[in-house]
Amino acid sequence: MTVPSHPSGSPLRERMIEDMSLRGFTEDTRRNYIHCVKAFAAFIGRSPDTATAEDLRRFQLHQTQAGMRPPGINSAVSALRFFFTVTLDRPDLSRRLTVVRQPRKLPLVLSVEEVARLLEAAPGPKYKAALGTAYGAGLRVSEIVALKVTDIDRPLDAYMAVRDTRN
Known part of the structure; x- marks a missing residue:
């Protein structure tokens, strides 16, 4: 079973779901990655495929300032890296994401x-x-x-x- 495909789902979302399916991601991982990309899109206020390096930097800063813990931030980093590297074929942007070290x-x-x-x-x-x-x-x-x-x-x-x- 996969993340439900909604009639209102964008082609970009559908492509990401397909990319995750091809790689055998678990249902929980798929759901989490979609959630993280949606949160990023909501933060920047537009489609995530139009994001800039500055948008990613601001998003990570926002997560840190909001008190998000390292595992949550790193989960979003993994999701966004996948999205930009695999789904959008824009690895240049994904390199800007920083993994937060947990003490x-x-x-x-x-x-x-x-x-x-x-x-x-x-x-x-x-x-x-x-x-x-x-x-x-x-x-x-x-x-x-x-x-x-x-x-x-x-x-x-x-x-x-x-x-x-x-x-």
């Missing part, structure tokens, strides 16, 4: 007592080992689930192969 949060560090209580609460040695490994290595749930016994080296200079990580 990294420090992880929550448990006290020695809290870690001890966590491990004591484990229902058995298997779970205790999994929790201890996960916390000690800073693994995510998906990384723990993907971990196999063969991923762990047993000598004193032990290492662990972690697969399918985000970064």
